[in-house]
Amino acid sequence: MTLDTSTDSVNTDVKSGIATITLNRPDRRNAWDDSLGEGLESAFTATAFDDSVRCIVLTGAGSAFCSGADLAAGFPSLPSGHDDLTGTLRRRFHPGFLAMLDSPKPVIAAVNGPAIGAGACLALAADIAIMDRQHAYLQFRFSAIGLMPDVGATALLAEAVGAQRAIEIFMLAEKLGAERCAELGLVSRITDDLDTDVHELANRLASGPTAAFATTKRAVRAWTQSQMACQLELEAALQQSLIATQDWREGRSAFLEHRMPTFTGK
Numbered sequence: 001m002t003l004d005t006s007t008d009s010v011n012t013d014v015k016s017g018i019a020t021i022t023l024n025r026p027d028r029r030n031a032w033d034d035s036l037g038e039g040l041e042s043a044f045t046a047t048a049f050d051d052s053v054r055c056i057v058l059t060g061a062g063s064a065f066c067s068g069a070d071l072a073a074g075f076p077s078l079p080s081g082h083d084d085l086t087g088t089l090r091r092r093f094h095p096g097f098l099a100m101l102d103s104p105k106p107v108i109a110a111v112n113g114p115a116i117g118a119g120a121c122l123a124l125a126a127d128i129a130i131m132d133r134q135h136a137y138l139q140f141r142f143s144a145i146g147l148m149p150d151v152g153a154t155a156l157l158a159e160a161v162g163a164q165r166a167i168e169i170f171m172l173a174e175k176l177g178a179e180r181c182a183e184l185g186l187v188s189r190i191t192d193d194l195d196t197d198v199h200e201l202a203n204r205l206a207s208g209p210t211a212a213f214a215t216t217k218r219a220v221r222a223w224t225q226s227q228m229a230c231q232l233e234l235e236a237a238l239q240q241s242l243i244a245t246q247d248w249r250e251g252r253s254a255f256l257e258h259r260m261p262t263f264t265g266k
């Protein structure tokens, strides 16, 4: 059954108690624009309150999981004429991310391909992440375009690997393959048969004590992420401060012109 929250960019299909939420912009490698953000929020909100849903699987259509911010998408300008990154983060990214993080149902991220920037944040926001060994990687690629991490990455990655290693990962912005992600504890499992393993785990969780899972998640996240809303605001304010830098303009131009950026530190 397809939930009526499905949109062109995010499709939700419910079968045997398992809701599969699919990021569905494969021609843009599931890049996160307004439509995908709205679809994410709608899908996780609807499944949170649907008693027929006892487990959620998030995955990507096509070859990627999620390629992060849609770098070709425009965004509003402030009265000063600067790009409004704070407003973009608050409206385009935070609602869908928080709806996923706050879901009372068990959430599995089936990382089928590259999960980059905000896309990597979705993988970290899941309760259990399973990665395709050959095709999937996480890349916290913010610095490669002259930006800092956002969409909760500064909290989630630091919690997962510790502050020092998180800062290294952010600064180097390297691709973290499945084996490396497993070594770092960023994902629960890696597999050569993603569909089979995800289906087996989802069935197991969908047969579990759903209310107990919900209270377990609520208690753990109360301990680890009670400050998430404040952290998102801090990230957004600091991200906005980068707008005035030459490196942001260079990072943006370089991506759009398909070339390597030359950063000056200004």
Ligand SMILES: CCCCCCCCCCCCC[C@H](O)CC(=O)SCCNC(=O)CCNC(=O)[C@H](O)C(C)(C)COP(=O)(O)OP(=O)(O)OC[C@H]1O[C@@H](n2cnc3c(N)ncnc32)[C@H](O)[C@@H]1OP(=O)(O)O
Binding pocket: 027, 028, 029, 031, 032, 063, 064, 067, 068, 069, 070, 071, 072, 073, 075, 085, 088, 089, 093, 114, 116, 117, 118, 119, 141, 142, 145, 147, 150, 151, 239, 251, 252, 253, 255, 256
């Ligand atoms: C620097 C520009 C900024 C401009 C505005 C930014 C938006 C607002 C910012 C708010 C604050 C930031 C919030 C967010 O947290 C920040 C991030 O997420 S940073 C990470 C950004 N993402 C990337 O840098 C990834 C870019 N993509 C890739 O590396 C590769 O495409 C891939 C995902 C590894 C897949 O590679 P391939 O399979 O080889 O596919 P192609 O590269 O050929 O791509 C196919 C097709 O899809 C288009 N596309 C892919 N990713 C994006 C994307 N993120 N945004 C827009 N379009 C994307 C690509 O251009 C191709 O299109 P075509 O050329 O065929 O028309």
